[in-house]
Amino acid sequence: MKFLCDGMLVGLARYLRFLGQDVVVVENFSGDLRHAGRYRERFFLTTSRRHYLLWPFPDKYLVSSGQTEDQFRRICSLFPVFQEMAFLTRCSRCNEKIVSLDRADVCGKVPEKVFQSIQQFYHCPRCGRIYWEGGHVQRLKDKLKRMGVPLGG
Numbered sequence: 001m002k003f004l005c006d007g008m009l010v011g012l013a014r015y016l017r018f019l020g021q022d023v024v025v026v027e028n029f030s031g032d033l034r035h036a037g038r039y040r041e042r043f044f045l046t047t048s049r050r051h052y053l054l055w056p057f058p059d060k061y062l063v064s065s066g067q068t069e070d071q072f073r074r075i076c077s078l079f080p081v082f083q084e085m086a087f088l089t090r091c092s093r094c095n096e097k098i099v100s101l102d103r104a105d106v107c108g109k110v111p112e113k114v115f116q117s118i119q120q121f122y123h124c125p126r127c128g129r130i131y132w133e134g135g136h137v138q139r140l141k142d143k144l145k146r147m148g149v150p151l152g153g
């Protein structure tokens, strides 16, 4: 799905990106409101009642403020995010789709131990962040599974 998360929902945006959802974060609400038309195909999520009321399109949802994990569970129960799940295919920081990298290009850019033990690396073409499936990914997977995300492995 395509979402537009209000600025206070950066944590929620990251969780949704882990599942491959296309999530743009509002940087300046009044600025984005003036150009709301460009986000028309996105479902707007906010914790601000004021922003919710001001948003001109019907695809919007007022998220209760509180723990990011609770917000994430709620959105997972309301939207078909599991049907279109593509785990870890986007940069969690900037929403860009990550692409695979030549192993040779990674040498010296990640810790030596990581380089020796991992075969496949990816990076974000926008911010350059390098990704790989290490122990941190397994921990994230376990955490998401505890929150009800149907992930294998």
Ligand SMILES: [Zn+2]
Pocket (backbone or CB within 6 Å): 091, 092, 093, 094, 095, 096, 124, 125, 126, 127, 128, 129
């Ligand atoms: Zn990035």
